[in-house]
Amino acid sequence: MERLQAIFIGFGLAVVLTVLPFAAVLGKWLPRDATLWLIAIAAVVQIGVHLHFFLGVGFTRKHRERLVTLLFAGVLLFFMVGGTLWVMGNLYWRMM
Amino acid sequence: MRAASETVETQMDSEAELGFWLYLMSDAVLFGLIFATFAVMATNYAGGPSGSDLFDMTNLALQTALLLTSSLTIGLAHHAVTEDRLGPTVLWMLVTVALGAGFLGLELWELAGFVAEGAGPGRSGYLSAYFTLVGTHGLHVTAGLIWALTLIAQLLVKGTGSREKSRLLRLSLFWHFLDIVWIGVFSLVYLPEFL
Numbered sequence: 224m225e226r227l228q229a230i231f232i233g234f235g236l237a238v239v240l241t242v243l244p245f246a247a248v249l250g251k252w253l254p255r256d257a258t259l260w261l262i263a264i265a266a267v268v269q270i271g272v273h274l275h276f277f278l279g280v281g282f283t284r285k286h287r288e289r290l291v292t293l294l295f296a297g298v299l300l301f302f303m304v305g306g307t308l309w310v311m312g313n314l315y316w317r318m319m
Numbered sequence: 320m321r322a323a324s325e326t327v328e329t330q331m332d333s334e335a336e337l338g339f340w341l342y343l344m345s346d347a348v349l350f351g352l353i354f355a356t357f358a359v360m361a362t363n364y365a366g367g368p369s370g371s372d373l374f375d376m377t378n379l380a381l382q383t384a385l386l387l388t389s390s391l392t393i394g395l396a397h398h399a400v401t402e403d404r405l406g407p408t409v410l411w412m413l414v415t416v417a418l419g420a421g422f423l424g425l426e427l428w429e430l431a432g433f434v435a436e437g438a439g440p441g442r443s444g445y446l447s448a449y450f451t452l453v454g455t456h457g458l459h460v461t462a463g464l465i466w467a468l469t470l471i472a473q474l475l476v477k478g479t480g481s482r483e484k485s486r487l488l489r490l491s492l493f494w495h496f497l498d499i500v501w502i503g504v505f506s507l508v509y510l511p512e513f514l
Contacts, residue, residue: 226401230394237387244506245380248513255514266506270499277394277495289340296344300351307355 233276240269325481332485339489343496346459350500353452354507363444370449370512373433379509382425383501389418390498397491403479408487409471415494416467419460426457449508456504459497466490 244262247253253261274280280289396411430453433439433446440450470490474483 227395227398230391230398234387234391234394237390241383241387241502244510245383248510249376258514259511262506262510266502269502273390273495273499273502277390277498278492288337292341292344296347299348303348304351304355307352308358311359 229276233272236272236276237269240265240272328481332481335485336488336492339492343492346496350452350455350503353448353455354503357448357452357508360444360448365443365445367443367446368436368438369445370508373436373438374509374512375429376513378425378429379505382422383505385418385422385425386498386501389415389422390495392418393491393494397487400474400479400484400487405474405479408479409474412467412471412474412487416464416471419464419467419494423457423460423464426453426460430454430457452508453504456497456500459493459500463490463494463497466493 244258244265247258247261251258274293278289279286280293282290392411392415396408396415399407399411430450438446440447467490470483470486473486477483
């Protein structure tokens with residue numbers, strides 16, 4: 224029963240966090256930069272919602288290994304994606 | 320004897336679950352690097368069309384709605400199988416397959432349209448990166464659909480045993496993971512083009 228509740232809470236939050244950026248883009252409520260920030264924040268929060276409510280990532284003992292390996296993947300991504308953007312951004316700037 | 324073999328099976332399922340989770344993490348690194356490639360290529364149009372010339376909002380909203388709803392239905396399928404209710408399990412899996420197939424159909428239709436307009440992956444660095452990212456996601460969805468159909472057949476033949484439960488758990492993890500990747504795709508690749 225608890226599991227079913229988590230699915231519906233997660234889905235409800237995901238719908239809100241999806242509709243919000245789409246509505247902001249279509250409605251043009253905010254300046255361009257603010258809309259981009261809204262899209263980015265809604266995406267990060269929604270990824271957190273999916274991880275917690277659908278993929279069972281949390282601080283409880285039950286799936287502790289999921290959290291630990293996810294953090295490890297996060298460290299790898301930080302170095303590889305961050306390094307790629309850093310190097311290529313620097314190259315672009317020098318070629319200007 | 321029977322109790323002992325069941326314990327061994329539970330142990331094997333939990334190991335398979337961890338192994339599959341580790342695969343998902345490696346897949347997250349793969350997608351992260353394709354996203355980085357896309358970010359580097361984001362303005363390399365080579366005189367060709369940009370996303371704002373190509374993308375269609377209705378198509379994007381439909382694709383996103385289909386994939387997000389399928390995340391709910393695979394969750395409901397997994398919940399039904401833990402309660403040994405075969406009928407609802409198969410039904411929710413069939414709905415998931417239908418939603419996933421709808422998503423994939425819209426994606427293929429969109430990509431085929433771009434190619435027909437002369438905006439294929441060979442047109443510019445931007446379009447190469449776009450087709451790689453969206454195509455890799457689409458291939459994962461295709462694999463998920465084949466897996467889901469296979470599992471539906473297994474469920475119908477073998478019922479809701481512990482092996483089938485474990486397989487459906489792993490399929491639901493895979494499917495939710497693909498929805499997370501799609502959040503990145505519509506937030507980074509599509510939505511900024513409509514501003």
